[in-house]
Amino acid sequence: MSPQITPIADTAQDLELVERLLTPDGARIPHPQLDRFVADVDPAQLRSLLRDMVVLRRIDTEGVALQRQGQLGLWAPCRGQEATQIGTARALDPQDYVFPSYRETGVIYARGAKPGDYVRMWRGEEGAGHDPGALRVAPLQIIIGAQSLHAVGYALGIRHEGSDEVAVTYFGDGATSQGDVNEAMIFAASYQAPVVFVCQNNHWAISEPVALQSQYPLAGRAPGFGIPSLRVDGNDVLACLAAMRWALDHARSGKGPAYIEAVTYRMGPHTTADDPTRYRPAEELDAWRDRDPIARLETYLRGIGELGDEHLAETQAAADAVAKEMRAECLGMVTREPLAVFDRVYAEPHAGLERQRDEYAAYLSTFEGEV
Structure with missing residues (x-):
């Protein structure tokens, strides 16, 4: 399941070199390798995934608003990347341990974060943003790519103890140019560590396009270390779920590390301190709006008669309730002297x-x- 090693010339060609189960216009297509990993997913589960993505987007919107209002020092938006984060995180087993970057709001949400957990770190309050032990998610990592080394170290411990866990690390396309990520893959491959590398290729490492970093798909690097990889449509939540189940099955069965490149797009700024209009063409952003991960799943569910306006209204109400509690928790925090x-x-x-x-x-x- 390694990717085709074909040069990337532009965004359009980039999208043709991914594995998917739902097309951008919401049609279900068969896939000889991935279908078996989602054979159990029924409409109710798909509606649950849709709800997760809607809630995540609302959390993200509230985080940006709180920062603009001076309640947070910074916020790292994940708008547009909901399918990658929710699809992969919902595939995890409870005992698995996650090592995230700073943008994985959806991952900590899927692991059971409380409303205050999303803002505590960005507000600069005492302690980590969440309880790492309760969520089995390490603190959000600001240093680019450092969490990949932590994940491999943890995975080596899993291997020595013979437990049934898998370590999972998330990072962006920019981190693949860092030594830490490459060194982590060397160690993981050499010692057959049970770790899954998830690269969220959102096309922009701050202001640098991914095509400038690599002329070939990023998933093509992993086989060079002896790690099987899969390049998946990161805006297809069903494909992301399937890809993660494939990777976890590989790692958990003693076959060593696996690598996923989820091709998605950062719809907002790198952080709230960034102005993407200074480097990103407007037509590129417009093109990706047509590939919105939430709209894609909604279209599919409507097409098969498994989604109505009432359910969508209930979902939006639930999302608003989470955002309201998140805001209340943020404004109620007492900063230490x-x-x-x-x-x-x-x-x-x-x-x-x-x-x-x-x-x-x-x-x-x-x-x-x-x-």
Whole structure:
């Protein structure tokens, strides 16, 4: 199931070199390898996936709004990538452990995050955004690609213990140019670690297009390390679910790592500190709006008579309720005093730390009286 190694000339050709089960216009097509991995998926499960994507988009919209209103320091939007995140995350078993980047809002949602978990880190509050132990998701990683090394290290532990877990790491197309990701794949292949690499190719590494980073599909790199790979339509939630089930089955059965390149698109900015209009052509964005992952699944379900306006209204109401609770949690957070950053650094008093605390207190005092 490795990809064709054909040069990528443009977005249109890029889309022709992916595996899919739902076409952009919402038609179900057969696939000789992937069909068996979703043979159990019925309309009720598809409606559940649709609900997940709608809720995720609403969470993302609320995150952007909170940042624009000064309640968050930053937000990394995932609009347009809902199918990749929900499809792959819903394939995971409860015992699997995820090592995300900073954009995997949908993954932590699928793993059971609470409304406050989405904003805590971006607001700069105490602790990680979520409870890593409860969700079995490591803290969101800001350093590009570093989480891939963490995932492989964890997977080596799984292998030595002989447990039934799989480690999963998510990263963007830009991270594939980082040494960490390539070193992680070397170790994973050498030691047959049970880890799945999920590359969300959203076409833009901040302001750099993926075609500038690689003249060939990113999934084509994995076989060079001895890792089987699959290049899937990242806006097709059913194909993403199938691809992840394939990869997890491969890793869990003792065959070593697997790699998925999900070809999707970042509809918004890289983060709320970015202005994509400065580097991204408007016609490209318009073309991808026609491939919206939510509209695709909705069209398919309507076409087979398994989706009505009432269900969509209920789904949107549920999404709005989550966003409302997320906003309330954010506005209700109490920020610690600045000097509290020195609390519980050491078990016993430490002279060096006390000196730093005094120096920081003196620095903060220079702002007294400022509005």
